[in-house]
Amino acid sequence: MSFRRLVAPVFVAVAVSIAALVALAAFAARQQDAAALAAEKQVLQQEMRSIHGSLAVLAEDNAWWDAAVENISLEENIDWIDSTLGESVIGISQIQGVFIVRRDGTMAYGNFVAALPPPHVFLDAGFADLAKTMEIPENFKPKSTSGFLEIDGDLIAFGASMVQAGEVKSLPPIPDEKRALIIFVSLVGKDDIERIGEDNAVKGLKFTTTPSAEDNTLPVLSHNGDLVGHLCWRPSAPGSEMLRYMVLPASILLVIVIIALGRFLRQANKVLEELARADKAKSAFLASTSHEIRTPLNSIIGFTELISLELYGKVEGEKNKEYLQLIRESGEHLLSIINDILDISKLEADRFEIYAENVDPRAVVASACKLVSASALERGVTLSTDCLPAETLSDERIMRQVLINLLSNAIKFTEPGGSVTVTGLSRGRFYDITITDTGIGMSEHQIETALSLFGQVEGELSRQHSGTGLGLPLVTRFMDLLNGQFDISSKPGAGTTVTVRFPLYREDA
Structure with missing residues (x-):
């Protein structure tokens, strides 16, 4: 067997093992990256839902109330609205604006901080359409919705609820045209987005209307499912990070394996050379011995044949003739064995000549x-x-x-x-x-x-x-x-x- 054929399985086994480990590590890293990305998206979805969802809860608490029906729907009591709802802008940190929008899409009341756009911008951005299209709730049952708006590149969260009686007082029915929406809004600024990212270990979180192809994105939707913008961030990719950390130790291990293989190859080559020398010595010995034996054996066969022919004297007795025949046959058989051994020796030593x-x-x-x-x-x-x-x-x-x-x-x-x-x-x-x-x-x-x-x-x-x-x-x-x-x-x-x-x-x- 040649040296290459001997060591080829070792190299193949090592190469296949290394390739399998690399493929397994890459697969595990991709799986871990995908799991981390899915977890980041889920966390951010929950965070964003909680922002506008909490505003909807506050709006519903103030709209599903007999006093709100009396002072908003039946009689637009601005003083009551301002003292009851308007103070929310000052008293609740997560609220930067309170609006009351009539069923016809006009503004009945607005109170907001200076950082927010003026009320008519909110009406044009969707509040007017929301008031006109929102379904009239059943008696004594609340009706709320929430979502996001994008105004001049800023992300605005809102929660809206239609004014509805709480079935505590006996009030006259509210005409449909008197229905009104209480809307709480909150500006989700750059600092707020970054804080959400830091709290959830999401790197580089930002809101944009034009996402980058390099970042992971999560769509931000309005109350009716329309696309408002995107949350973008750099994925954590813990699996890929792990692979990067493993490059150095894996390289060191690979160098050690290569050095060990080199030593193995040198030793294996040395052993094969020794075996080849021993094999040549064996073949040379067999050839030499075969030649040494064949020469006297030919003489034995030849002289036995001469005696059998009785050229120089008669061979007495049938047993003697039988023994001579056995000697000749045994010698010829032994000669054929020696010739086979000599042929094998020549073949093993690559010294057998052919004439085609x-x-x-x-x-x-x-x-x-x-x-x-x-x-x-x-x-x-x-x-x-x-x-x-x-x-x-x-x-x-x-x-x-x-x-x-x-x-x-x-x-x-x-x-x-x-x-x-x-x-x-x-x-x-x-x-x-x-x-x-x-x-x-x-x-x-x-x-x-x-x-x-x-x-x-x-x-x-x-x-x-x-x-x-x-x-x-x-x-x-x-x-x-x-x-x-x-x-x-x-x-x-x-x-x-x-x-x-x-x-x-x-x-x-």
């Missing part, structure tokens, strides 16, 4: 089948081929070795009476050679074991045959070396199908 050429796959299949046919006949396994003509770009020697390994395995693990079939055809850019047997088959876990170096599948039949577990690992490495492909599918008791795909020959290849 135009190869007839049918000829290679026929040659491989001929070499394993004796084994198939001995085990009672039927071997058949059906390959279509084609030309492949491959190394004939390696190609033959791949097929011999696969055919040997298929025959070895197929019970007597079974069959091994070899088919070949061109498919896309490759020539597919498929070897199908009716043998014992393997599970997914057993396939994984068989593809690993020196891996041997445990089983009743497999234990009857010797082997090093290098057949399939060699095949997979050879196919990679030839730019081919390897695929295996199997089920226990249902046989195994192996497909090797060799690149087709092209003139420009």
Whole structure:
């Protein structure tokens, strides 16, 4: 495994974790900012409603009163009005003006501080229309309303209530044209707005008719829902503030993580280099040992064959001849194992040389089948081929070795009476050679074991045959070396199908 492939999951895990934490923190901050903004709007709405709502309560207390009916509706007693209602301007801090407006929209009385506009401005701003359009209440039931006005950029709160009998005295009915409104007004100035903001921890609260896009706004409405202006302020955004405070410690933590990752990468690289050196040393040892063993082993096989041929003297006794045959077969088997180990060593060390050429796959299949046919006949396994003509770009020697390994395995693990079939055809850019047997088959876990170096599948039949577990690992490495492909599918008791795909020959290849 390359160093990059080894450390890539670590980097991905760290990056995903950091991204997830950042996303979670940003989401939590947005949620907290939204909750804070909603709370600020709710508080300000309540504050503003309480301003004009309290004026409506005061107006209703003075309008829902038999004395008010007598001195306002039935008889406009200015002295009584001035002494009873007019003193509210002086005696109650939240009231800066008192007006009595007749049903026809004219002013019957007005008392206000100098800071307020003159009465006719209030009439034009909406009080006249309010008096004309306000619904006549049922007998002995109050009728009030409240809201805001905007006059010359100033915010005015008002509470209005229609004069109504309290059912204490027996009074004549009030003619509709004699109905009048008692209206209390209060100037909500800049200082008042700022005080509301300070009391509720709202920064930069102000009233304006043209809100800024950077500020949060809350509409200010009249008694009938018309837009009067806006309250604007800078949102507190506690979540965003929290993120800003976290930037420094998070940056320090990130630097620590990066330093730790750097140390980890250096150590991991060092370990991998040591493993690579150990692997090369192992491969060199195996190659050297294989060469050292193969030389005398070839002599043993050769001399055994010469003795068996009886060129220099007769071998007496059938047992001696049988032993010579066993020595030769054992030597050849051991030589094949050593050759496999040597091939693996060369492949692991990237020193295996290939010679690509135009190869007839049918000829290679026929040659491989001929070499394993004796084994198939001995085990009672039927071997058949059906390959279509084609030309492949491959190394004939390696190609033959791949097929011999696969055919040997298929025959070895197929019970007597079974069959091994070899088919070949061109498919896309490759020539597919498929070897199908009716043998014992393997599970997914057993396939994984068989593809690993020196891996041997445990089983009743497999234990009857010797082997090093290098057949399939060699095949997979050879196919990679030839730019081919390897695929295996199997089920226990249902046989195994192996497909090797060799690149087709092209003139420009």
